[in-house]
Amino acid sequence: MKIGILGYGNLGRGVECAIRQNPDMELVAVFTRRAPESVSILTKDAKVCSVADVEEWKDKIDVMILCGGSATDLPEQTPKYAQMFNVVDSFDTHAKIPEHFEKVDAAAKKSGHVGIISVGWDPGMFSLNRMYANAILPEGKDYTFWGKGVSQGHSDAIRRVEGVKDGKQYTIPVEAALEAVRNGENPELTTRQKHTRECFVVLEEGADPAKVEETIKTMPNYFADYDTTVHFISEDELKEKHSGIPHGGFVIRSGKTGWDQENSHVIEYSLKLDSNPEFTSCVIVAYARAAYRLYQEGQKGCKTVFDIAPAYLSAKDGAQLRKTLL
Amino acid sequence: MKIGILGYGNLGRGVECAIRQNPDMELVAVFTRRAPESVSILTKDAKVCSVADVEEWKDKIDVMILCGGSATDLPEQTPKYAQMFNVVDSFDTHAKIPEHFEKVDAAAKKSGHVGIISVGWDPGMFSLNRMYANAILPEGKDYTFWGKGVSQGHSDAIRRVEGVKDGKQYTIPVEAALEAVRNGENPELTTRQKHTRECFVVLEEGADPAKVEETIKTMPNYFADYDTTVHFISEDELKEKHSGIPHGGFVIRSGKTGWDQENSHVIEYSLKLDSNPEFTSCVIVAYARAAYRLYQEGQKGCKTVFDIAPAYLSAKDGAQLRKTLL
Numbered sequence: 001m002k003i004g005i006l007g008y009g010n011l012g013r014g015v016e017c018a019i020r021q022n023p024d025m026e027l028v029a030v031f032t033r034r035a036p037e038s039v040s041i042l043t044k045d046a047k048v049c050s051v052a053d054v055e056e057w058k059d060k061i062d063v064m065i066l067c068g069g070s071a072t073d074l075p076e077q078t079p080k081y082a083q084m085f086n087v088v089d090s091f092d093t094h095a096k097i098p099e100h101f102e103k104v105d106a107a108a109k110k111s112g113h114v115g116i117i118s119v120g121w122d123p124g125m126f127s128l129n130r131m132y133a134n135a136i137l138p139e140g141k142d143y144t145f146w147g148k149g150v151s152q153g154h155s156d157a158i159r160r161v162e163g164v165k166d167g168k169q170y171t172i173p174v175e176a177a178l179e180a181v182r183n184g185e186n187p188e189l190t191t192r193q194k195h196t197r198e199c200f201v202v203l204e205e206g207a208d209p210a211k212v213e214e215t216i217k218t219m220p221n222y223f224a225d226y227d228t229t230v231h232f233i234s235e236d237e238l239k240e241k242h243s244g245i246p247h248g249g250f251v252i253r254s255g256k257t258g259w260d261q262e263n264s265h266v267i268e269y270s271l272k273l274d275s276n277p278e279f280t281s282c283v284i285v286a287y288a289r290a291a292y293r294l295y296q297e298g299q300k301g302c303k304t305v306f307d308i309a310p311a312y313l314s315a316k317d318g319a320q321l322r323k324t325l326l
Numbered sequence: 327m328k329i330g331i332l333g334y335g336n337l338g339r340g341v342e343c344a345i346r347q348n349p350d351m352e353l354v355a356v357f358t359r360r361a362p363e364s365v366s367i368l369t370k371d372a373k374v375c376s377v378a379d380v381e382e383w384k385d386k387i388d389v390m391i392l393c394g395g396s397a398t399d400l401p402e403q404t405p406k407y408a409q410m411f412n413v414v415d416s417f418d419t420h421a422k423i424p425e426h427f428e429k430v431d432a433a434a435k436k437s438g439h440v441g442i443i444s445v446g447w448d449p450g451m452f453s454l455n456r457m458y459a460n461a462i463l464p465e466g467k468d469y470t471f472w473g474k475g476v477s478q479g480h481s482d483a484i485r486r487v488e489g490v491k492d493g494k495q496y497t498i499p500v501e502a503a504l505e506a507v508r509n510g511e512n513p514e515l516t517t518r519q520k521h522t523r524e525c526f527v528v529l530e531e532g533a534d535p536a537k538v539e540e541t542i543k544t545m546p547n548y549f550a551d552y553d554t555t556v557h558f559i560s561e562d563e564l565k566e567k568h569s570g571i572p573h574g575g576f577v578i579r580s581g582k583t584g585w586d587q588e589n590s591h592v593i594e595y596s597l598k599l600d601s602n603p604e605f606t607s608c609v610i611v612a613y614a615r616a617a618y619r620l621y622q623e624g625q626k627g628c629k630t631v632f633d634i635a636p637a638y639l640s641a642k643d644g645a646q647l648r649k650t651l652l
Contacts, residue, residue, distance in 0.1 A: 016585075017583060017585050018583065020585070021464045021465055021583070094652065097649075097652050098645065098649055101648055123652045125462075125593075127651055127652045128458075128636055129595075130651045131636050131637075131639075131640060131647060131651045132451070132454075132639065134640065134651065135612040135615075135636075135640045135641075136451075136608045136609050136612050136639075137608060138347045138348060138641075139347055182598070184598075257343060257344065257347070257600075257601060257604040257605065257607075257608055258343055258601065259342075259343050259346070259368050263600035263601040263604055264600050265598065265599045265604075265605050265608075266599075267451075267596075267597055268594075268596045268597075268598075269593075269594070269595050269596075270592075270593075270596075271591070271592070271593055272508070272510075272592040272594075273589075273591045273592075274583075274590050274591060275583060275591075278583040278584055278589055278591075279462075279583065279591050281583075282462045282583055282591075283462050286461040286462050304647075304648060304652055305636070305652075306635065306637040306640075306647050306652070307635050307636075307637055307644070308635055308636075309632065309633050309635045310454055310457050310458060310631070310632050310633075310634075310636075311457075311632040311633055313457075313458065313461035313462075314457060314460065314461045314632075315461075315464075318632070318633070319424065321457060321630075321632050322427055322630060322632070323423075323424055325453055325456045325457045325632075326420065326449045326453045326630055326631075
């Protein structure tokens with residue numbers, strides 16, 4: 001199947017790498033808002049085109065993967081391009097998913113295409129695991145922990161503090177809280193009890209470390225409700241040790257069964273990722289395969305990970321799957 | 327929806343308990359090969375009937391849950407009852423799944439019903455997680471560990487040893503192997519390196535413990551390839567401490583991404599279950615909901631967990647799921 005990528009940042013590059021691992025897929029073109037000649041991609045046989053020319057590719061691309069951001073790009077792009085293509089996005093503003101779904105659904109139904117939204121790991125694989133676990137254990141309690149990993153939003157917040165030249169923030173789950181949940185204790189956990197935040201900060205020349213630390217630790221919404229540690233390091237050390245984008249986390253449901261709820265069960269799903277955007281890309285590419293197949297079957301409209309049978313994601317057919325993985 | 331249970335052992339009782347936790351379901355009848363008046367069930371308003379009369383219930387039951395064993399019951403029962411009902415089973419002889427699928431598929435297609443086979447946790451939720459992880463990380467390696475939990479087959483094997491009055495066997499994953507896999511080391515593991523086996527044995531009067539221990543530890547297929555520990559305990563202690571049926575395990579896939587496979591990722595799914603049959607029952611009941619809905623949509627034939635979109639398992643509708651769990 002022929003894939004297009006719209007937007008060539010970390011996610012777009014991740015999708016390009018993931019396509020290379022799937023022999024039934026071919027990257028045909030990358031669409032960018034920049035001058036195409038200024039963008040160099042890794043795939044030899046794919047073209048770099050201006051997003052202005054995307055409509056010319058209407059019949060040459062089976063699935064367009066939208067790699068823009070959730071804040072301003074995807075709310076416009078996904079409904080727009082669902083008018084021309086089967087699309088997959090990673091829209092991750094949880095509170096706005098219902099609204100986004102409606103818009104993409106209307107556009108995709110009108111054009112006869114399939115649009116799969118909110119694909120990745122959270123939303124995405126974490127959502128799937130929350131859903132399966134809730135369906136299996138109706139009497140229970142859900143927990144999601146994130147990390148250890150880099151939070152882009154919190155790193156940005158640090159970098160906006162006066163006196164900070166650069167910085168990186170790690171979100172870290174509290175081990176004791178994880179253990180209590182795994183033991184089926186069903187604890188009620190405050191924000192502070194679930195995660196800690198660790199910051200690595202490069203100061204501007206002459207900046208006051210005590211003041212910077214205080215400003216970070218008391219920042220409402222971002223840090224005030226957490227136990228936060230601030231480390232001051234050199235620009236070289238930041239580059240050397242903190243330039244990766246690792247992430248991960250845990251989805252746990254503990255529940256009771258039995259006539260009098262006498263037995264406990266714990267379902268846990270976890271991810272440990274060297275590269276957040278590359279893993280997200282891998283999930284997206286598997287769902288691009290599903291979008292292609294659903295479209296071939298004549299389906300249309302907006303779908304999420306909840307609506308798609310697992311087998312659609314795999315390059316293997318049903319008989320192979322039953323024989324090797326069931 | 328109206329549910330029937332065929333076979334009332336540990337699994338049948340587990341299904342009965344699970345139905346109680348799902349307000350959209352009602353247990354209407356339990357079918358047994360024993361004399362119905364000799365079987366007492368927990369649900370007040372449900373009937374106990376002879377399996378000989380099951381055909382009379384053809385139009386009064388939406389989904390029949392088959393709770394027989396995989397060795398001899400289900401290979402016959404599932405194709406047979408798929409001629410009259412939508413059915414769900416927990417057929418777990420992995421090597422014979424393709425053959426079982428074909429038979430159930432033919433019967434269910436002919437009668438216009440839905441048959442969902444091999445539902446539970448392995449096969450079942452473990453299979454699903456193997457499949458999702460394989461689709462997401464095509465370049466990687468799979469690991470499944472079982473336990474800590476009671477293996478019925480190995481406990482039976484112990485009880486067949488001369489001089490043994492009763493016994494229970496626990497399968498235990500080797501922590502060092504789990505750690506190596508979680509660290510992305512992609513180890514090649516022998517049978518002995520993955521699991522140990524721990525036996526609790528009650529001796530017949532006058533039996534020779536050294537001989538019993540030797541016989542167990544050298545038993546081909548069951549114990550010879552493992553590091554096995556044998557503890558001799560009293561009948562009272564066995565009853566008090568080892569009468570539960572806990573189980574669980576881990577499905578882990580580690581894989582590489584990036585243009586030159588420079589990044590590692592680990593996906594892990596694990597279960598810690600107080601009661602193996604009750605958890606299996608919960609999964610079965612969620613798939614019974616799916617069977618009912620697929621039948622309402624006019625689908626027919628045999629399905630596995632791979633073929634069923636997750637949303638079919640949940641009592642919540644699509645909009646609720648997107649709002650609360652995505």
